[in-house]
Amino acid sequence: MATYKYSAIIYRQRDTADQLFCVFPARVGEVQLWATVDRLTPENKAGVQRERKDARVDAIGDFFKADDRNTIPTSIIIAIPRASLDLGGIEEKDISTQPVSVAITIDVPDGQPVPGLIIDGQHRTYGIAKYDSTIPVNVVAIVGAGDDEIAFQFIVINNKVSKVSPDHIKALKLEYSDANLDSRLTRSARMRSSGAPAYLEQIDTQDDSPFKGMLKWPRNEVDAKRSIPLNAFEMALMHIGSKRLDQVGGEEGVSSDFIARFFIEMWKRVKASWPALWDDPASRLLKKVGVVCMSQYLVDTLVSWSLSPYAKIDLTDLNQAGDVVTDILKQQEMAFWTAEWDAASLDTKSGREWVVDSLERIQYNKANNLPWNKNVSLTLGKKDASGE
Known part of the structure; x- marks a missing residue:
């Protein structure tokens, strides 16, 4: 079994929410070892992600090449099953809207599909990894989200984004x-x-x-x-x-x-x-x-x-x-x-x-x-x- 350890902040955004938010940095190449993209295709009607566009992937690399000061602060949003995440001894029932620091471990059993599903940021993930897989990215993990919640988050995120005004x-x-x-x-x-x-x-x-x-x-x-x-x-x-x-x-x-x-x-x-x-x-x-x-x-x-x-x-x-x-x-x-x-x-x-x-x-x-x-x-x- 492969394990990946991170120092994270975890909290519940609302007391009425079932899922947890876990925020941490991780090298983008390593993220690809425990998270993947579940695309909507005729053969996979449960997938939520759209088709990968090479033009958008290449644009990320061009952005980094354009100026060595350039960074991407936008988070990669990943859904992770509760069973795949070890919270380092913290009880889930004790997690509230008050953020706490925690040492998390993500488990990837041998021969099993990776547990994480990228629901926003697939092109950033591919583009940054193609440019330099060692670059760290901000990860927001939605812990314990079911299929309906994952689909809901994808639709909301991808339809509510607005451009920065002039x-x-x-x-x-x-x-x-x-x-x-x-x-x-x-x-x-x-x-x-x-x-x-x-x-x-x-x-x-x-x-x-x-x-x-x-x-x-x-x-x-x-x-x-x-x-x-x-x-x-x-x-x-x-x-x-x-x-x-x-x-x-x-x-x-x-x-x-x-x-x-x-x-x-x-x-x-x-x-x-x-x-x-x-x-x-x-x-x-x-x-x-x-x-x-x-x-x-x-x-x-x-x-x-x-x-x-x-x-x-x-x-x-x-x-x-x-x-x-x-x-x-x-x-x-x-x-x-x-x-x-x-x-x-x-x-x-x-x-x-x-x-x-x-x-x-x-x-x-x-x-x-x-x-x-x-x-x-x-x-x-x-x-x-x-x-x-």
Whole structure:
């Protein structure tokens, strides 16, 4: 039998509550030896946890890498059966709302399932352990909770969490210098002190971003003709967000970090398929019209394919979504982005619709073994950029 010993504080939050709360620090890798995730699946209808999202796990590692001062104070909440916890001689009936210090022991019998069930914090647990399994985390153990209580706590915790308001963040600036707080918020939490998500910072600075250093910002010393306006990315990201690809946001909406990660993964596949367009000054793909229209086309096609009864595509799995993007690009033509277009500017709603229509026609042509530019109106001059 394996045993794990901790110095803890234990109490009963209310005299009328059946379960106890036990609070203690534990190294995250060790937590994984006595606690696991019980996911809700078609085969396990008693599970409470949602599916693991690799994007959220990776985001935890990025948070720790962003700044060596970064820590996560939020507790991992774990349900533990009363029989699996030794309270060091303290009688359960004597535990009240007055916290007491206790030396606890968690027992894991050989050949038996681990006793702990993680009901909140699975992504923090996986993400921190993936970064460094020796990092300690705060644990709140709910001791003696039954299945109904575990399910209740999960629903309450995951539906009542609210974001920190912009006013609250601004209040923090009374104690910290503007530059340091803004810099750390941007690097670590994709936020600014205004509360706005810093998508653009992630796209412009992340090492694996295909647009690193290409945004039209004063700090980027790139050819003005090759830099990309910020609103191109804002429009593309807004379109991704409108599709509700990541449902883990719940009431709070789509995860801003997921949106940026999805965009970067999608365009990584575009660059891997068409690397020459990143070096070709004639490429329209790396202009505003290309970023906006290609993003819209890819996202809409991904959503359409994922809804097909013949395909099982999980768009929250970035690797899977990226593989599908690669397949979609096989029905596109790189030469379209350097071909002569019968329009000088397409930065209008109807102009962008014209480009997307052309991409859809190319997809049709490729799927039916026709010349890629057959009836592609943008290269044939059938209407002008205003769509009239």
